[in-house]
Amino acid sequence: xxxxxxxxLALFVPTLIGASILIFVLMRLxxxxxxxILVYQTGSESSAVQAKQIQQIRRELGxxxxxxxxxxxxxxxxxxxxxxxSYVQRRPVADILRERFPRSxxxxxLTLLLAVVWAIPLGVISAVRQNxxxxxxxxxxxLSGLSLPLFFTGALILYGLVRLFHWLPPLEFVSFRxxxxxxxxxxxxxxxxxxxxxxxxxxxLTRSQMLEVVRQDYVRTARAKGxxxxxxxxxHALRNSLLPVVTxxxxxxGRLLGGLVIMEIIFVVPGMGSALVxxxxxRDYPTVQAMVFVMALVFLAVNLxxxxxxxxxxxxxxxx
Amino acid sequence: xxxxFVRGQPLGAAGAVVVxxxxxxxLLAPRLAPHGPKETxxxxxxxxxxxxxxxxxxxxxxxxxxxxxxxxxxxxxGLVSVVFGISLGALWGVVTAYVGGATDTGxxxxxxxxxxxxxxxxxxxxxxxxxxxxxNVILSLVILLTPTAVRTVRSxxxxxxxxxxxxxxxxxxxxxxxxxxxxxxxxCLASYIVLVTTxxxxxxxxxxxxxxxxxxxxxxxxxxxxxxxxxxxxLETAPWMVFFPGLAISLAVFGLNLLGxxxxxxxxxxxxxxxx
Numbered sequence: 001x002x003x004x005x006x007x008x009l010a011l012f013v014p015t016l017i018g019a020s021i022l023i024f025v026l027m028r029l030x031x032x033x034x035x036x037i038l039v040y041q042t043g044s045e046s047s048a049v050q051a052k053q054i055q056q057i058r059r060e061l062g063x064x065x066x067x068x069x070x071x072x073x074x075x076x077x078x079x080x081x082x083x084x085x086s087y088v089q090r091r092p093v094a095d096i097l098r099e100r101f102p103r104s105x106x107x108x109x110l111t112l113l114l115a116v117v118w119a120i121p122l123g124v125i126s127a128v129r130q131n132x133x134x135x136x137x138x139x140x141x142x143l144s145g146l147s148l149p150l151f152f153t154g155a156l157i158l159y160g161l162v163r164l165f166h167w168l169p170p171l172e173f174v175s176f177r178x179x180x181x182x183x184x185x186x187x188x189x190x191x192x193x194x195x196x197x198x199x200x201x202x203x204x205l206t207r208s209q210m211l212e213v214v215r216q217d218y219v220r221t222a223r224a225k226g227x228x229x230x231x232x233x234x235x236h237a238l239r240n241s242l243l244p245v246v247t248x249x250x251x252x253x254g255r256l257l258g259g260l261v262i263m264e265i266i267f268v269v270p271g272m273g274s275a276l277v278x279x280x281x282x283r284d285y286p287t288v289q290a291m292v293f294v295m296a297l298v299f300l301a302v303n304l305x306x307x308x309x310x311x312x313x314x315x316x317x318x319x320x
Numbered sequence: 321x322x323x324x325f326v327r328g329q330p331l332g333a334a335g336a337v338v339v340x341x342x343x344x345x346x347l348l349a350p351r352l353a354p355h356g357p358k359e360t361x362x363x364x365x366x367x368x369x370x371x372x373x374x375x376x377x378x379x380x381x382x383x384x385x386x387x388x389x390x391x392x393x394x395x396x397x398g399l400v401s402v403v404f405g406i407s408l409g410a411l412w413g414v415v416t417a418y419v420g421g422a423t424d425t426g427x428x429x430x431x432x433x434x435x436x437x438x439x440x441x442x443x444x445x446x447x448x449x450x451x452x453x454x455x456n457v458i459l460s461l462v463i464l465l466t467p468t469a470v471r472t473v474r475s476x477x478x479x480x481x482x483x484x485x486x487x488x489x490x491x492x493x494x495x496x497x498x499x500x501x502x503x504x505x506x507x508c509l510a511s512y513i514v515l516v517t518t519x520x521x522x523x524x525x526x527x528x529x530x531x532x533x534x535x536x537x538x539x540x541x542x543x544x545x546x547x548x549x550x551x552x553x554x555l556e557t558a559p560w561m562v563f564f565p566g567l568a569i570s571l572a573v574f575g576l577n578l579l580g581x582x583x584x585x586x587x588x589x590x591x592x593x594x595x596x
Binding site: 015022026030143144146147152261288300 | 430433434439440451529548551569
């Protein structure tokens, strides 16, 4: 067990570094860097002057140095929480992160909460009433949740809100601390749309796990000793089918920060995803790198936590 | 055989019908579409009518025609990227599982790094680096799909490689290439087929999502995701610009999911029986 934990921990940092190198190199391959964009935007001067300006901006930003040097500089800063200056917003990227990260985290948390509250009971009902109308309905609902692309559910919800309540996504984001009601009013819709999407696999997994567990001997024993059906299902069967479900939810949860991009765009939530899309189109490398780095960090950390939890919860899995 | 499939997997059969329609529409797009996909010049924002059953968009293009051509684009991108991506990943997975050692460990770490990045973000960055074109969408999808296939197929191949018949093949003097191509790959085929069928719908959704955030195919290409994004800009005046592309994607993905599900059930004897 302890060797497993150590090995699992040892993987964490290299993977994070590998992923950050990947995105770093990828961003350097993007044609047209920030210097060109800045110069051509303002530019009415002759091309010789522009070329000179481009050179100068590149030197100021350190873009003419070898890419390896640039990366080492960046990762050394990142380790200290210094992600450099945003090219476009002209302020520390760390500030942008501090502003955007909590918003996306709140949206992700709300999404997961809604998804779990709805998906697990649905999966249980579906399994308990296997091949009855309720089961078919539940499976159809969850399969359609899997088939409706996020941007379509999002667009439909937005359309409904616009038509029925003349509600438009507010242009100003209100944080939970400022005004919880306004904040939830804005975040509940993207969270619902995203939750519908991710609840589908959770329902399906809960159902198939439950179907397997309710056929086990100990469930029959529980019934035979006269326990109420509710107790049998919720105390005995559900508890034992939840382990893979929890793993799966964790995996999705780790992914969610990046997956919220589309919802943030539709519902005008100024979170990490929308900032990232904008930063990519503006060639704002430092912002892109920092955002992706944090997303990968959260994903890997959640995965690590799940793996360790799993090893701890499930004693008959021996990790040599 | 068809009758047995319909009886055993009614939902799968329904999915197959949808997929068949999708294929026919994609193949016959030039004949079915009343107008060209990029043909402009009609009145803008015409509501669905007899002349334009699905209305026109913000620059006066026929939405129905773009939906029909969009089927071709979606299916093309979905099929090509999945076949290339999953095949590449499967081959990679089989070879590294068989070779083992540092090669295998190294490849696993590369896969880890690729999978640590959120898929849509990775695709978005790739598209920024490559430039916006249909073929680059395919290339990005290949890079996105490969690691998943490596993971799945490698674990299957590890199991196969440990069986006695592989040892027997080696003992009888079969070369490594022969073992990989004649013995390992055929035995991993079932998981390969499942990966292909279940990932086509995923690829179609990612393509549409990329177009939706403006990083996919060029805006004048008839991508369902791009059409929907343009529709959201005019949600109040022209909701049909959102509904029809959205319905098209949902239907296509629903059909592919139903079909993929039942194919997976058929290859997994534990799940046989019941409604797929």
